[in-house]
Amino acid sequence: MTAPVPPRLSEAAILAAVLPQLPTAEHVEIGPGDDAAVVRLPSDRLVVTTDALVEGHDFLPGATRPRWIGAKAAVQNLADVAAMGARPLALVVALSAPAGTPREVFTELSAGLAERAGADGAMLVGGDLGRADRLTLAVTAMGALDPGAAPVLRSGARPGDVLAIGTERLGRSAAGLAVVLDGRAEVDAEGRIALEGLHAPGTADLVRHHDAPVVDLSLGWGAGRGAHAMMDLSDGLVRDGGRLADASAVRIDLDREALAPDVEDLAPLAAELGEDPWSWVLHGAEEHAMLACFAPGAIPAGFRAIGRVLAADETAPAVTLDGASIPGEGFDHFG
Incomplete structure (x- = not known):
């Protein structure tokens, strides 16, 4: 006996299921349901960014949930807005x-997007x-700079600055991805994560973090405005x-001692x-934490120092670890 084929849903039926659960906000005059x-x-300063998640490239259905996919899509776009020092306002998704x-896939995706955006x-x-x-999912995020505030760019770092990161630990998303790609994680409809043959503490949390990163984006438009x-x-x-x-037009030297606790946390897994936990920490993608440069002694709460900014040197790599070159590369969308 062949399995029954799920009924095809019309666009109207999908929208009818999704729209009632979307929240409203004071700054939204016209929300979902109209032409725009x-x-x-x-x-008067709008910040706009866009990004996409594609099944098989950015997520594997059996290792995540639709609600988490929606949350991840929101995070990766809102992080770009926050990194400019802007406050998020709205998302649209194709x-x-x-x-x-x-x-249920549509309603869960929408719920994940809406909850994380909210x-x-x-x-x-x-x-x-x-x-x-x-x-x-192709998501566009919009934000606004505070009146009179300038955007925070990548181009303002100065020799003598301190490099800081807005998260307690790095490499978590890469570690979770390694578990998924090794076929060791399976997520059920209730969000329970089953791990095959892995006993390192916190492994399920790493998978969950990869599927839907938990990061304090408010550092971008809050403490990060001093970067x-x-x-x-x-x-x-x-x-x-x-x-x-x-x-x-500078170079960066990462501090091995500052990053050692991140590596130690991931070493059992x-x-x-x-795997090499240093690779996860140095090259792991999809963390979406704020990476910022501050004047010495001016690192705000929520950030921690992980390196220093030096004068440019054409004979040295752009990024080193305790002065030494670093093998390997980070994530390349076309690699």
């Missing part, structure tokens, strides 16, 4: 899925639905640090998987 949204701006996709003061205000061979330069950590500490260094 209308958002009131608190200043969601494409294969025919026969259950209605946690940072933003709102999911609309988007588009379409058909595709695989599940795809000379800032960006979100999306493609790895070495690769993104190099981008910041190139934009500021790395040993079980036969």
Whole structure:
């Protein structure tokens, strides 16, 4: 006997299921349900970014949940807004899925987007639905700078600055991804994570963090506004640090001692998987924490020092570790 084919849902049926659960906000004049949204701006400076998640490339369905996929899509876009020193306002999403996709997938994705956006003061205000061979989310995030505030760019770092990161630990998303790619994690419909043959403490939390990163984005438009330069950590500490260094015409030297606790936390899992925890910390992507440069003695609460900014030197790499070159690379979308 063949399995029953799920009924195809019309766009109207999907929207009818999704729209009632979306929240409202004071700064949204017209929300979901019309041809376009209308958002009131608190200043005359709009910050806009866009990014996409594609099934099979950015997530594996059996190792995550639709709600977590939505949350991750929100985080990676809101982090770009926050890294400019702006407050998030709104998200729109173009969601494409294969025919026969259950209605619950759409409602859970929307809930994940809306919940994470709401946690940072933003709102999911609309988007588009379409058909595709695989599940795809293309999200655009909008934010606004405070009146009179300048954006925080990558290009403002100065020799003598301290490099700081807005998270307690690095490498967690990369460690979680390693578990997923090794086929050791399976997530059920209730969000329970089953691990095969892994006993390192906190492993399930690492998978969960990879699926939907938990990071304090408010550091971007809060404490991070005092930074000379800032960006979100999306493609790895070495690769993104190099981008910041190139934009500021400086070089960065990472502090091995400052990063050692991050490595030590991941060492038990790395040993079980036969991986190098230093690679996760130095090259792990999708952390989305704020990476910023501050004047010495001016690192605000929520950030911790992990390196120093030096004068440019054409004979030295853009990013080093205790003065030594670092093997390996971070995440490359076309690698």
